Amino acid sequence: MARIAYVNGRYVDHALASVHIEDRGYQFSDGIYEYIAFYNGKLLDADAHFKRLERSLNELEIGLPVAPAALGIIIRELIERNAREDGGLYIQVTRGVAKRDHVFPKNVRPALVMTICGAKTPKPNEFADGVKVITAPDRRWGRRDIKSVSLLANIMAKQEAARQKVREALLVREDGTINEGSASNAFIVSKAGTLLTHPLDENILGGITRDVVLKLARKAGISAEEKAFSISDAKNAAEAFITSTSINVLPVVKIDDKLVGGGKVGEVTKKLGELYNAHILKQTGKVI
Numbered sequence: 001m002a003r004i005a006y007v008n009g010r011y012v013d014h015a016l017a018s019v020h021i022e023d024r025g026y027q028f029s030d031g032i033y034e035y036i037a038f039y040n041g042k043l044l045d046a047d048a049h050f051k052r053l054e055r056s057l058n059e060l061e062i063g064l065p066v067a068p069a070a071l072g073i074i075i076r077e078l079i080e081r082n083a084r085e086d087g088g089l090y091i092q093v094t095r096g097v098a099k100r101d102h103v104f105p106k107n108v109r110p111a112l113v114m115t116i117c118g119a120k121t122p123k124p125n126e127f128a129d130g131v132k133v134i135t136a137p138d139r140r141w142g143r144r145d146i147k148s149v150s151l152l153a154n155i156m157a158k159q160e161a162a163r164q165k166v167r168e169a170l171l172v173r174e175d176g177t178i179n180e181g182s183a184s185n186a187f188i189v190s191k192a193g194t195l196l197t198h199p200l201d202e203n204i205l206g207g208i209t210r211d212v213v214l215k216l217a218r219k220a221g222i223s224a225e226e227k228a229f230s231i232s233d234a235k236n237a238a239e240a241f242i243t244s245t246s247i248n249v250l251p252v253v254k255i256d257d258k259l260v261g262g263g264k265v266g267e268v269t270k271k272l273g274e275l276y277n278a279h280i281l282k283q284t285g286k287v288i
Helices: 024-028 046-059 068-082 124-129 152-163 208-219 231-235 267-284
Strands: 004-007 010-013 031-039 087-094 111-117 131-137 168-172 177-181 185-189 195-197 224-226 239-244 248-255
Touching: 004 068, 010 068, 024 087, 031 046, 031 267, 046 087, 046 208, 068 087, 068 111, 124 248, 131 152, 152 168, 168 231, 185 208, 185 231, 195 208, 208 224, 208 239, 208 248, 208 267, 231 248, 239 267, 248 267
Parallel strands: 131 168, 131 248, 195 224
Antiparallel strands: 004 010, 004 111, 031 087, 087 111, 168 177, 177 185, 185 195, 185 239, 239 248
16 A cells, blocks of 8 residues: 655645645744654554644644644544554644745644654664663754754764664763753663653653653652763663653663663663553553
């Protein structure tokens, strides 16, 4: 079956899908996006993702192009037309098409594009053995809490990680504090056994998986704090891992040239990975 996209009210062949050259997403990165995983055709943590979508739109003063109920109907139809049981849904909303001008245009209808892709889950050996990451300067704009389509600094960091043949780049402020990954949230487990991740503020995107993992940890009796940590803290931690909608809970065993936890996946990380897989199973009936 052909791959199908949704573009401003129409289901179209993915290869033929297009937007106007003066769409402000193309001209100014004036838009936001959301990525939602689905298993067995069921969206994972849909309510939390839709809430973040609305928050990002509100921060940029962009309206939702369709009513929330209608959006849900369109998404279900799109997944069905693409005939995928497992995969990912990209939702992109821009301010719309208008004459090029920095000022927000008036009376312009926001543009809505949605696409379906295959599942991006890491390979089994990456979960079992852990992955390597590097650190890189955080050169993003000041409102990292908005899930903006402006991702140039992220992809430059990710490209450097790819160049060094590692999984991810952890983004670091000038003071040595790690904000998050180029496409993930970062966690460490201190030698005292406390789970640490950067607090929610304008320096990080509030990851849906991040929030779920924190709730699962606390429910399981694991001490967890939303507290900033440094490169040194991370490299000398007992354990480290990264999270996102596409990678779930992914162990990190090496940061730059330093092994973390002796290069072995830690017990807290393993436990949280199991709990997160159970979370997926409960919502979707899918065993990961």
